[in-house]
Amino acid sequence: MRKSLLALAAGLFLAGNVSATSAADKLKVGFIYVGPIGDLGWTYQHDLGRQALVKELGDKIETTYLENVPEGPDAERSIEQLVRAGNKLIFTTSFGYMDSTLKVAKKYPNVHFEHATGYKRNPNMSTYSAKWYQGRYIQGLIAAKMSKSGVLGYIGSFPIPEVVSGINATMLAAQTINPNIKVKIIWANTWFDPGKEADAAKALIDQGADVIMQHTDSPAAMQIASERGKLAFGQDSEMIKFGPKTQLTSILDTWGPYYIERVKAELAGTWKSEDTWGGLDSHMFAMAPYTNMPDDAKKMAEDAQAAITAGKLHPFKCPIVGQDGKPVECKGGDRLDDGQILGMNFYVKGIDDKLPGK
Amino acid sequence: MELVEAIILAVLAASTPLLIAATGELVAERSGVLNLGVEGMMIVGAACGFAGAWLTGSIFIGALFGIIAGTLMSLIFALMALGLAVNQVATGLALTIFGIGLSGLIGAGFVGERITPAVHLYIPVLADIPLIGRVLFGEDGFVYFSVALIAGVWWFLYRTRAGLILRACGDNHVSAHALGYPVLRIRTFAVMFGGACAGLAGAYLPLAYTPFFIPGMTAGRGWIALxxxxxxxxxxxxxxxxxxxxxxxxxxxxxxxxxxxxxPSQFMSALPYLATVIVLVLLSRARTGGSTAPAALGTVFVPDR
Structure with a gap:
């Protein structure tokens, strides 16, 4: 039996398909994806970005991608594989690739790396991410406006700062509409498991939530909300197909412009290690059309979007009160600074739950 | 009360694919074959099941497609591991990797499409009984079938001569062979049954559980079934x-x-695995106090004529 259990473990770590087009002296650009390109969410949007890149610069570059690459030590092997295949600029598109990317980057100083959503950099390793909390703030406003039960349901992936700041932004916004709004949070502890995401959505609705928000990748939760006649927000990409009468809006990741800009820099020889954290103003993401809501809610959402884009409204404007009732230190003057948001590891007041691991 | 009923319904939906896939694998393993390709057969069943239902508009035909797809996948395994006596562990793993890739290919054209999921039975009056009404009289066909399936397998294994022969192959293929039983043919049928069940379990996901197809949607359920x-x-x-x-x-x-x-949610997520292992280990200790693995499980058998 020992043999088969070992084999079972090995099987769990084997994955990945290679796809490439070949040509000689073109710049080779590699991508590492955490899910399948057909996941209709996170990876799908990154691949749309890659396709935009090919469309724009296809005569000067060739792209390769590895999909379904598990986070953790195995990612290192996949990234090295791209290096050895001659890729000079490599995008690793998930938080969990951070340490693997850094390790490979140190080993190959002549190759440039771009890691999505992480915080570790190197002279040849940039990071890039989007200020999705801005979108979550808009969603929070809409959710509070549309909820009849006053209970929102939130499906989280992992309790990492990006997800936690999304929950907080949602609640801070919702509280401006309904000070007594409640949120129920379920952590799926996975980014992608349609069955489990559906189960989490069912549990939230069965417990009284009538607006479902998700920070996991598949449209399963949207579909459950649709079946049960509730409302929901999509994630990463347009999910209205799975809930024509359900989707309120969705945060759409739009990586194309960034990928094009960075590859152009690489081609021009001006690439340097940077930390890019773009918001609504920089087109790193967009909001899907505001649907299934009355005009006043739509107008409120559009106004908030315009104010955030113009820099007039900041979701983490001080004072912000933590769960313990004490105000959070305001390092950014009248708001939390980027470091506090990127490292967010507390819930704001009004969330009756404990942050896992706190 | 309503919440309890809702929870039971969700539990049945979550357990059914595991039960169906595991039932098939149990029969294969009782015949002495270790097929680690369950995840691969499941995901191909999911892709083909969705394709079938989407093309014909019938959940039943979709399920049939899933069964056929799983069976065909298992035949590849049978050809390699039984016919050519290749190592079963390696073949099974290869089948899983192959299945994940193949399902992505088959399903590529169907990503983003949606279907109407399997209808739930509704027997008036009976289905309205609080707590148990919908659980007993308001489920989809897959749930009833899975219960019938495992009951049927139990009856087959312990109450029929054919089941006894199948178990004999799993415990001592040399003796079974010496008695004149066609060990490889019996094992092939057992593997095909396992494939059919895995395919159906996979098809359950896009046909009833989450009615759309996405690559990798089995998300490790095949391994849990194993x-x-x-x-x-x-x-x-x-x-x-x-x-x-x-x-x-x-x-x-x-x-x-x-x-x-x-x-902590991390602990909660680990809990299903922990609880299941503990309870099942306690159950086995209480009864037999030893391993009851089919003695010939996973071993290659080449008839010596």
């Missing part, structure tokens, strides 16, 4: 306990998080 077979010590009765327990703890931990009980 583990359930081992921890249930190859006994159908314990398999039922294991599958429903796993489903129950999975759903309950989600509800517990929603209620905000304050236990």
């Amino acid at each position: 583990a359930l077979v081992v921890f249930s010590s190859w006994q159908p009765g314990r398999l039922v306990v294991g599958a429903y327990l796993f489903g129950a703890v999975t759903i309950l931990q989600l509800h517990a998080q929603g209620w905000g009980v304050g236990i």
